[in-house]
Amino acid sequence: MKLLFRLCYLLCFFQVTADACEAGGIKVNTDFDGASSANLLTECMIDIENQHIRLTFQPENTPINNSPWYAFKISSQQPQNVSVKISIVNGSHRYHPKYSVDGKHWLPLTFTTSDEYLEFKLHSAKHPVWLAAQELITNNDYHLWAKELATHFDIKTSVLGYSVQQRPILKLISDIPQSNKWVILVGRQHPPEVTGAMALFSFAETLLSTSTLAQSFRREHNIMILPNINPDGVALGYWRHNANGVDLNRDWQAFKQPEVKAVDDALSELTTKGHHIVMAVDFHSTHNDIFYTMPHDYGIKQPYLVKNWLNLLDSKYVDFNVIQRPGNNPDRGVFKQYIADTYKVHAITYEMGDHTDRAFIKQFAVDAANTFMQSMLTAQHDQLHLIAKPND
Structure with a gap:
């Protein structure tokens, strides 16, 4: 029975x-x-x-x-x-x-x-x-976010390129005609890493805001935001890879994946026209809150820029440590290494913890963006001062 x-x-x-x-x-x-x-x-x-x-x-x-x-x-x-x-x-x-x-x-x-x-x-x-497993932030959410930004800020939205499965890769630009310096923000190379996506949203919104600091920053710097360069992985619920089964953050030497190739082509086109990439931030998630940076003695411009920025950010918190983890991995094909080797400037991997309080992620990103702008403008002022100073 x-x-x-x-x-x-x-x-x-x-x-x-x-x-x-x-x-x-x-x-x-x-x-x-x-x-x-x-x-x-x-x-x-x-x-x-x-x-x-x-x-x-x-x-x-x-x-x-x-x-x-x-x-x-x-x-x-x-x-x-x-x-x-x-x-x-x-x-x-x-x-x-x-x-x-x-x-x-x-x-x-x-x-x-x-x-x-x-x-x-x-x-x-x-x-x-x-x-x-984590909050859903879908491809449509990115398009809605870009549309909302356009109602508040002066940005241009376009398609950078297309993924393996022909999904559009969104590009947002806030550019000032008289400036030829570019800050690049990249997100969602790895689909499940939504706390990094949350940080990118607040960081980017702060750079685009109407604050006096942000307006001063944008007079000197253009901003390119690529919030989701793995739309296939996001749509399909993948753990890590794109539709070809490749980790995009290991393809920045081979450039075999269309998503990575599209970013490289866009940055190469800028520099061909006489523009300069001056800094890049790549947003991710991991078990803990941490910043993976390039070593200050790696031979990049303004060697102490990131260290000064993150030290300034750390000084604003009593009960939270801003952990800096310098590293050089020339053969891994990661984004920050690609930026450093190709353009001789700083790039960081901005990691938010999987379980970090969501309200803290947003507020921390605002503080990170404000101290980032302060540090960039200070470094630029100091550099101009040195150039203008007569030789002894």
Whole structure:
């Protein structure tokens, strides 16, 4: 009898669909931008009797950094409490699960972990609930952000180029005709790294603001913002790579990926026209808040610029340390190294922690941008003073 029941359960109540799975009025689906694509969700099982949902996710390819992304929706015909168990292939749980009832506003879930599962309980109803490893910031969110910026600030929005799957790569420019100096902001090389995206939003908005400092800064510097250079990875719910299965932040020597090639072409075109790249900031997320910098003695212009900036930023905080980690990796093909080697100027990798308080991320980015502008303008003033000073 038990065997007959199990057979009936599997055949009569369990249905696998193209999007995910459905059984007994409970539905799991991934039919939205940023959700885990079909090849990443390898198991989707609904145990109706025990109200359990079991999901298994795998990365787009291996080897890969341990950044196990997942995003899906759950709904049910009748309100009920369900237990969700998530397991990861070729990775371990890095992110703390979050939920949303509208896909925009997110709250943390109470969860437990073991060697095999991450588990949490959820109240499900007809209105779907979004579940994700981190908050969703989709390709459409970037376009909405750019549109909103254009209503407040003088920026130009265009398409830098196209991804492997022909998604547009957004470019925002605030340029002053009399200036030939450029600051470059880059984001979302790695899809799950949304705390870096949050930092980029606030940092960029501060540079573009109407404050006296920002206006003075923009009289001297053009700003190019490339907020999302991996739109395919973002759309497909990838852990790390682009649609070709390549880590974009390892391609800045080979330039084989269209996303990286598009950025390199744009910067090369600027310098061909007599413009100068003077600084670049690449926004990421990792386990902790940290700034990866170039060594001050690497032979780049204004050698102490970044050190002075981050020291100034650190001085504003009593209970938070701005960690600087200088490093030189000439053979890894990372963005900051590419900028330093190609243009002989500073570049940094601005990392926000996976679990850093979201309000702090935004406020810290505002302070980081303001001290960045102060340091850049001070360094420029000092350089002009030295040039103007007569020889002894």
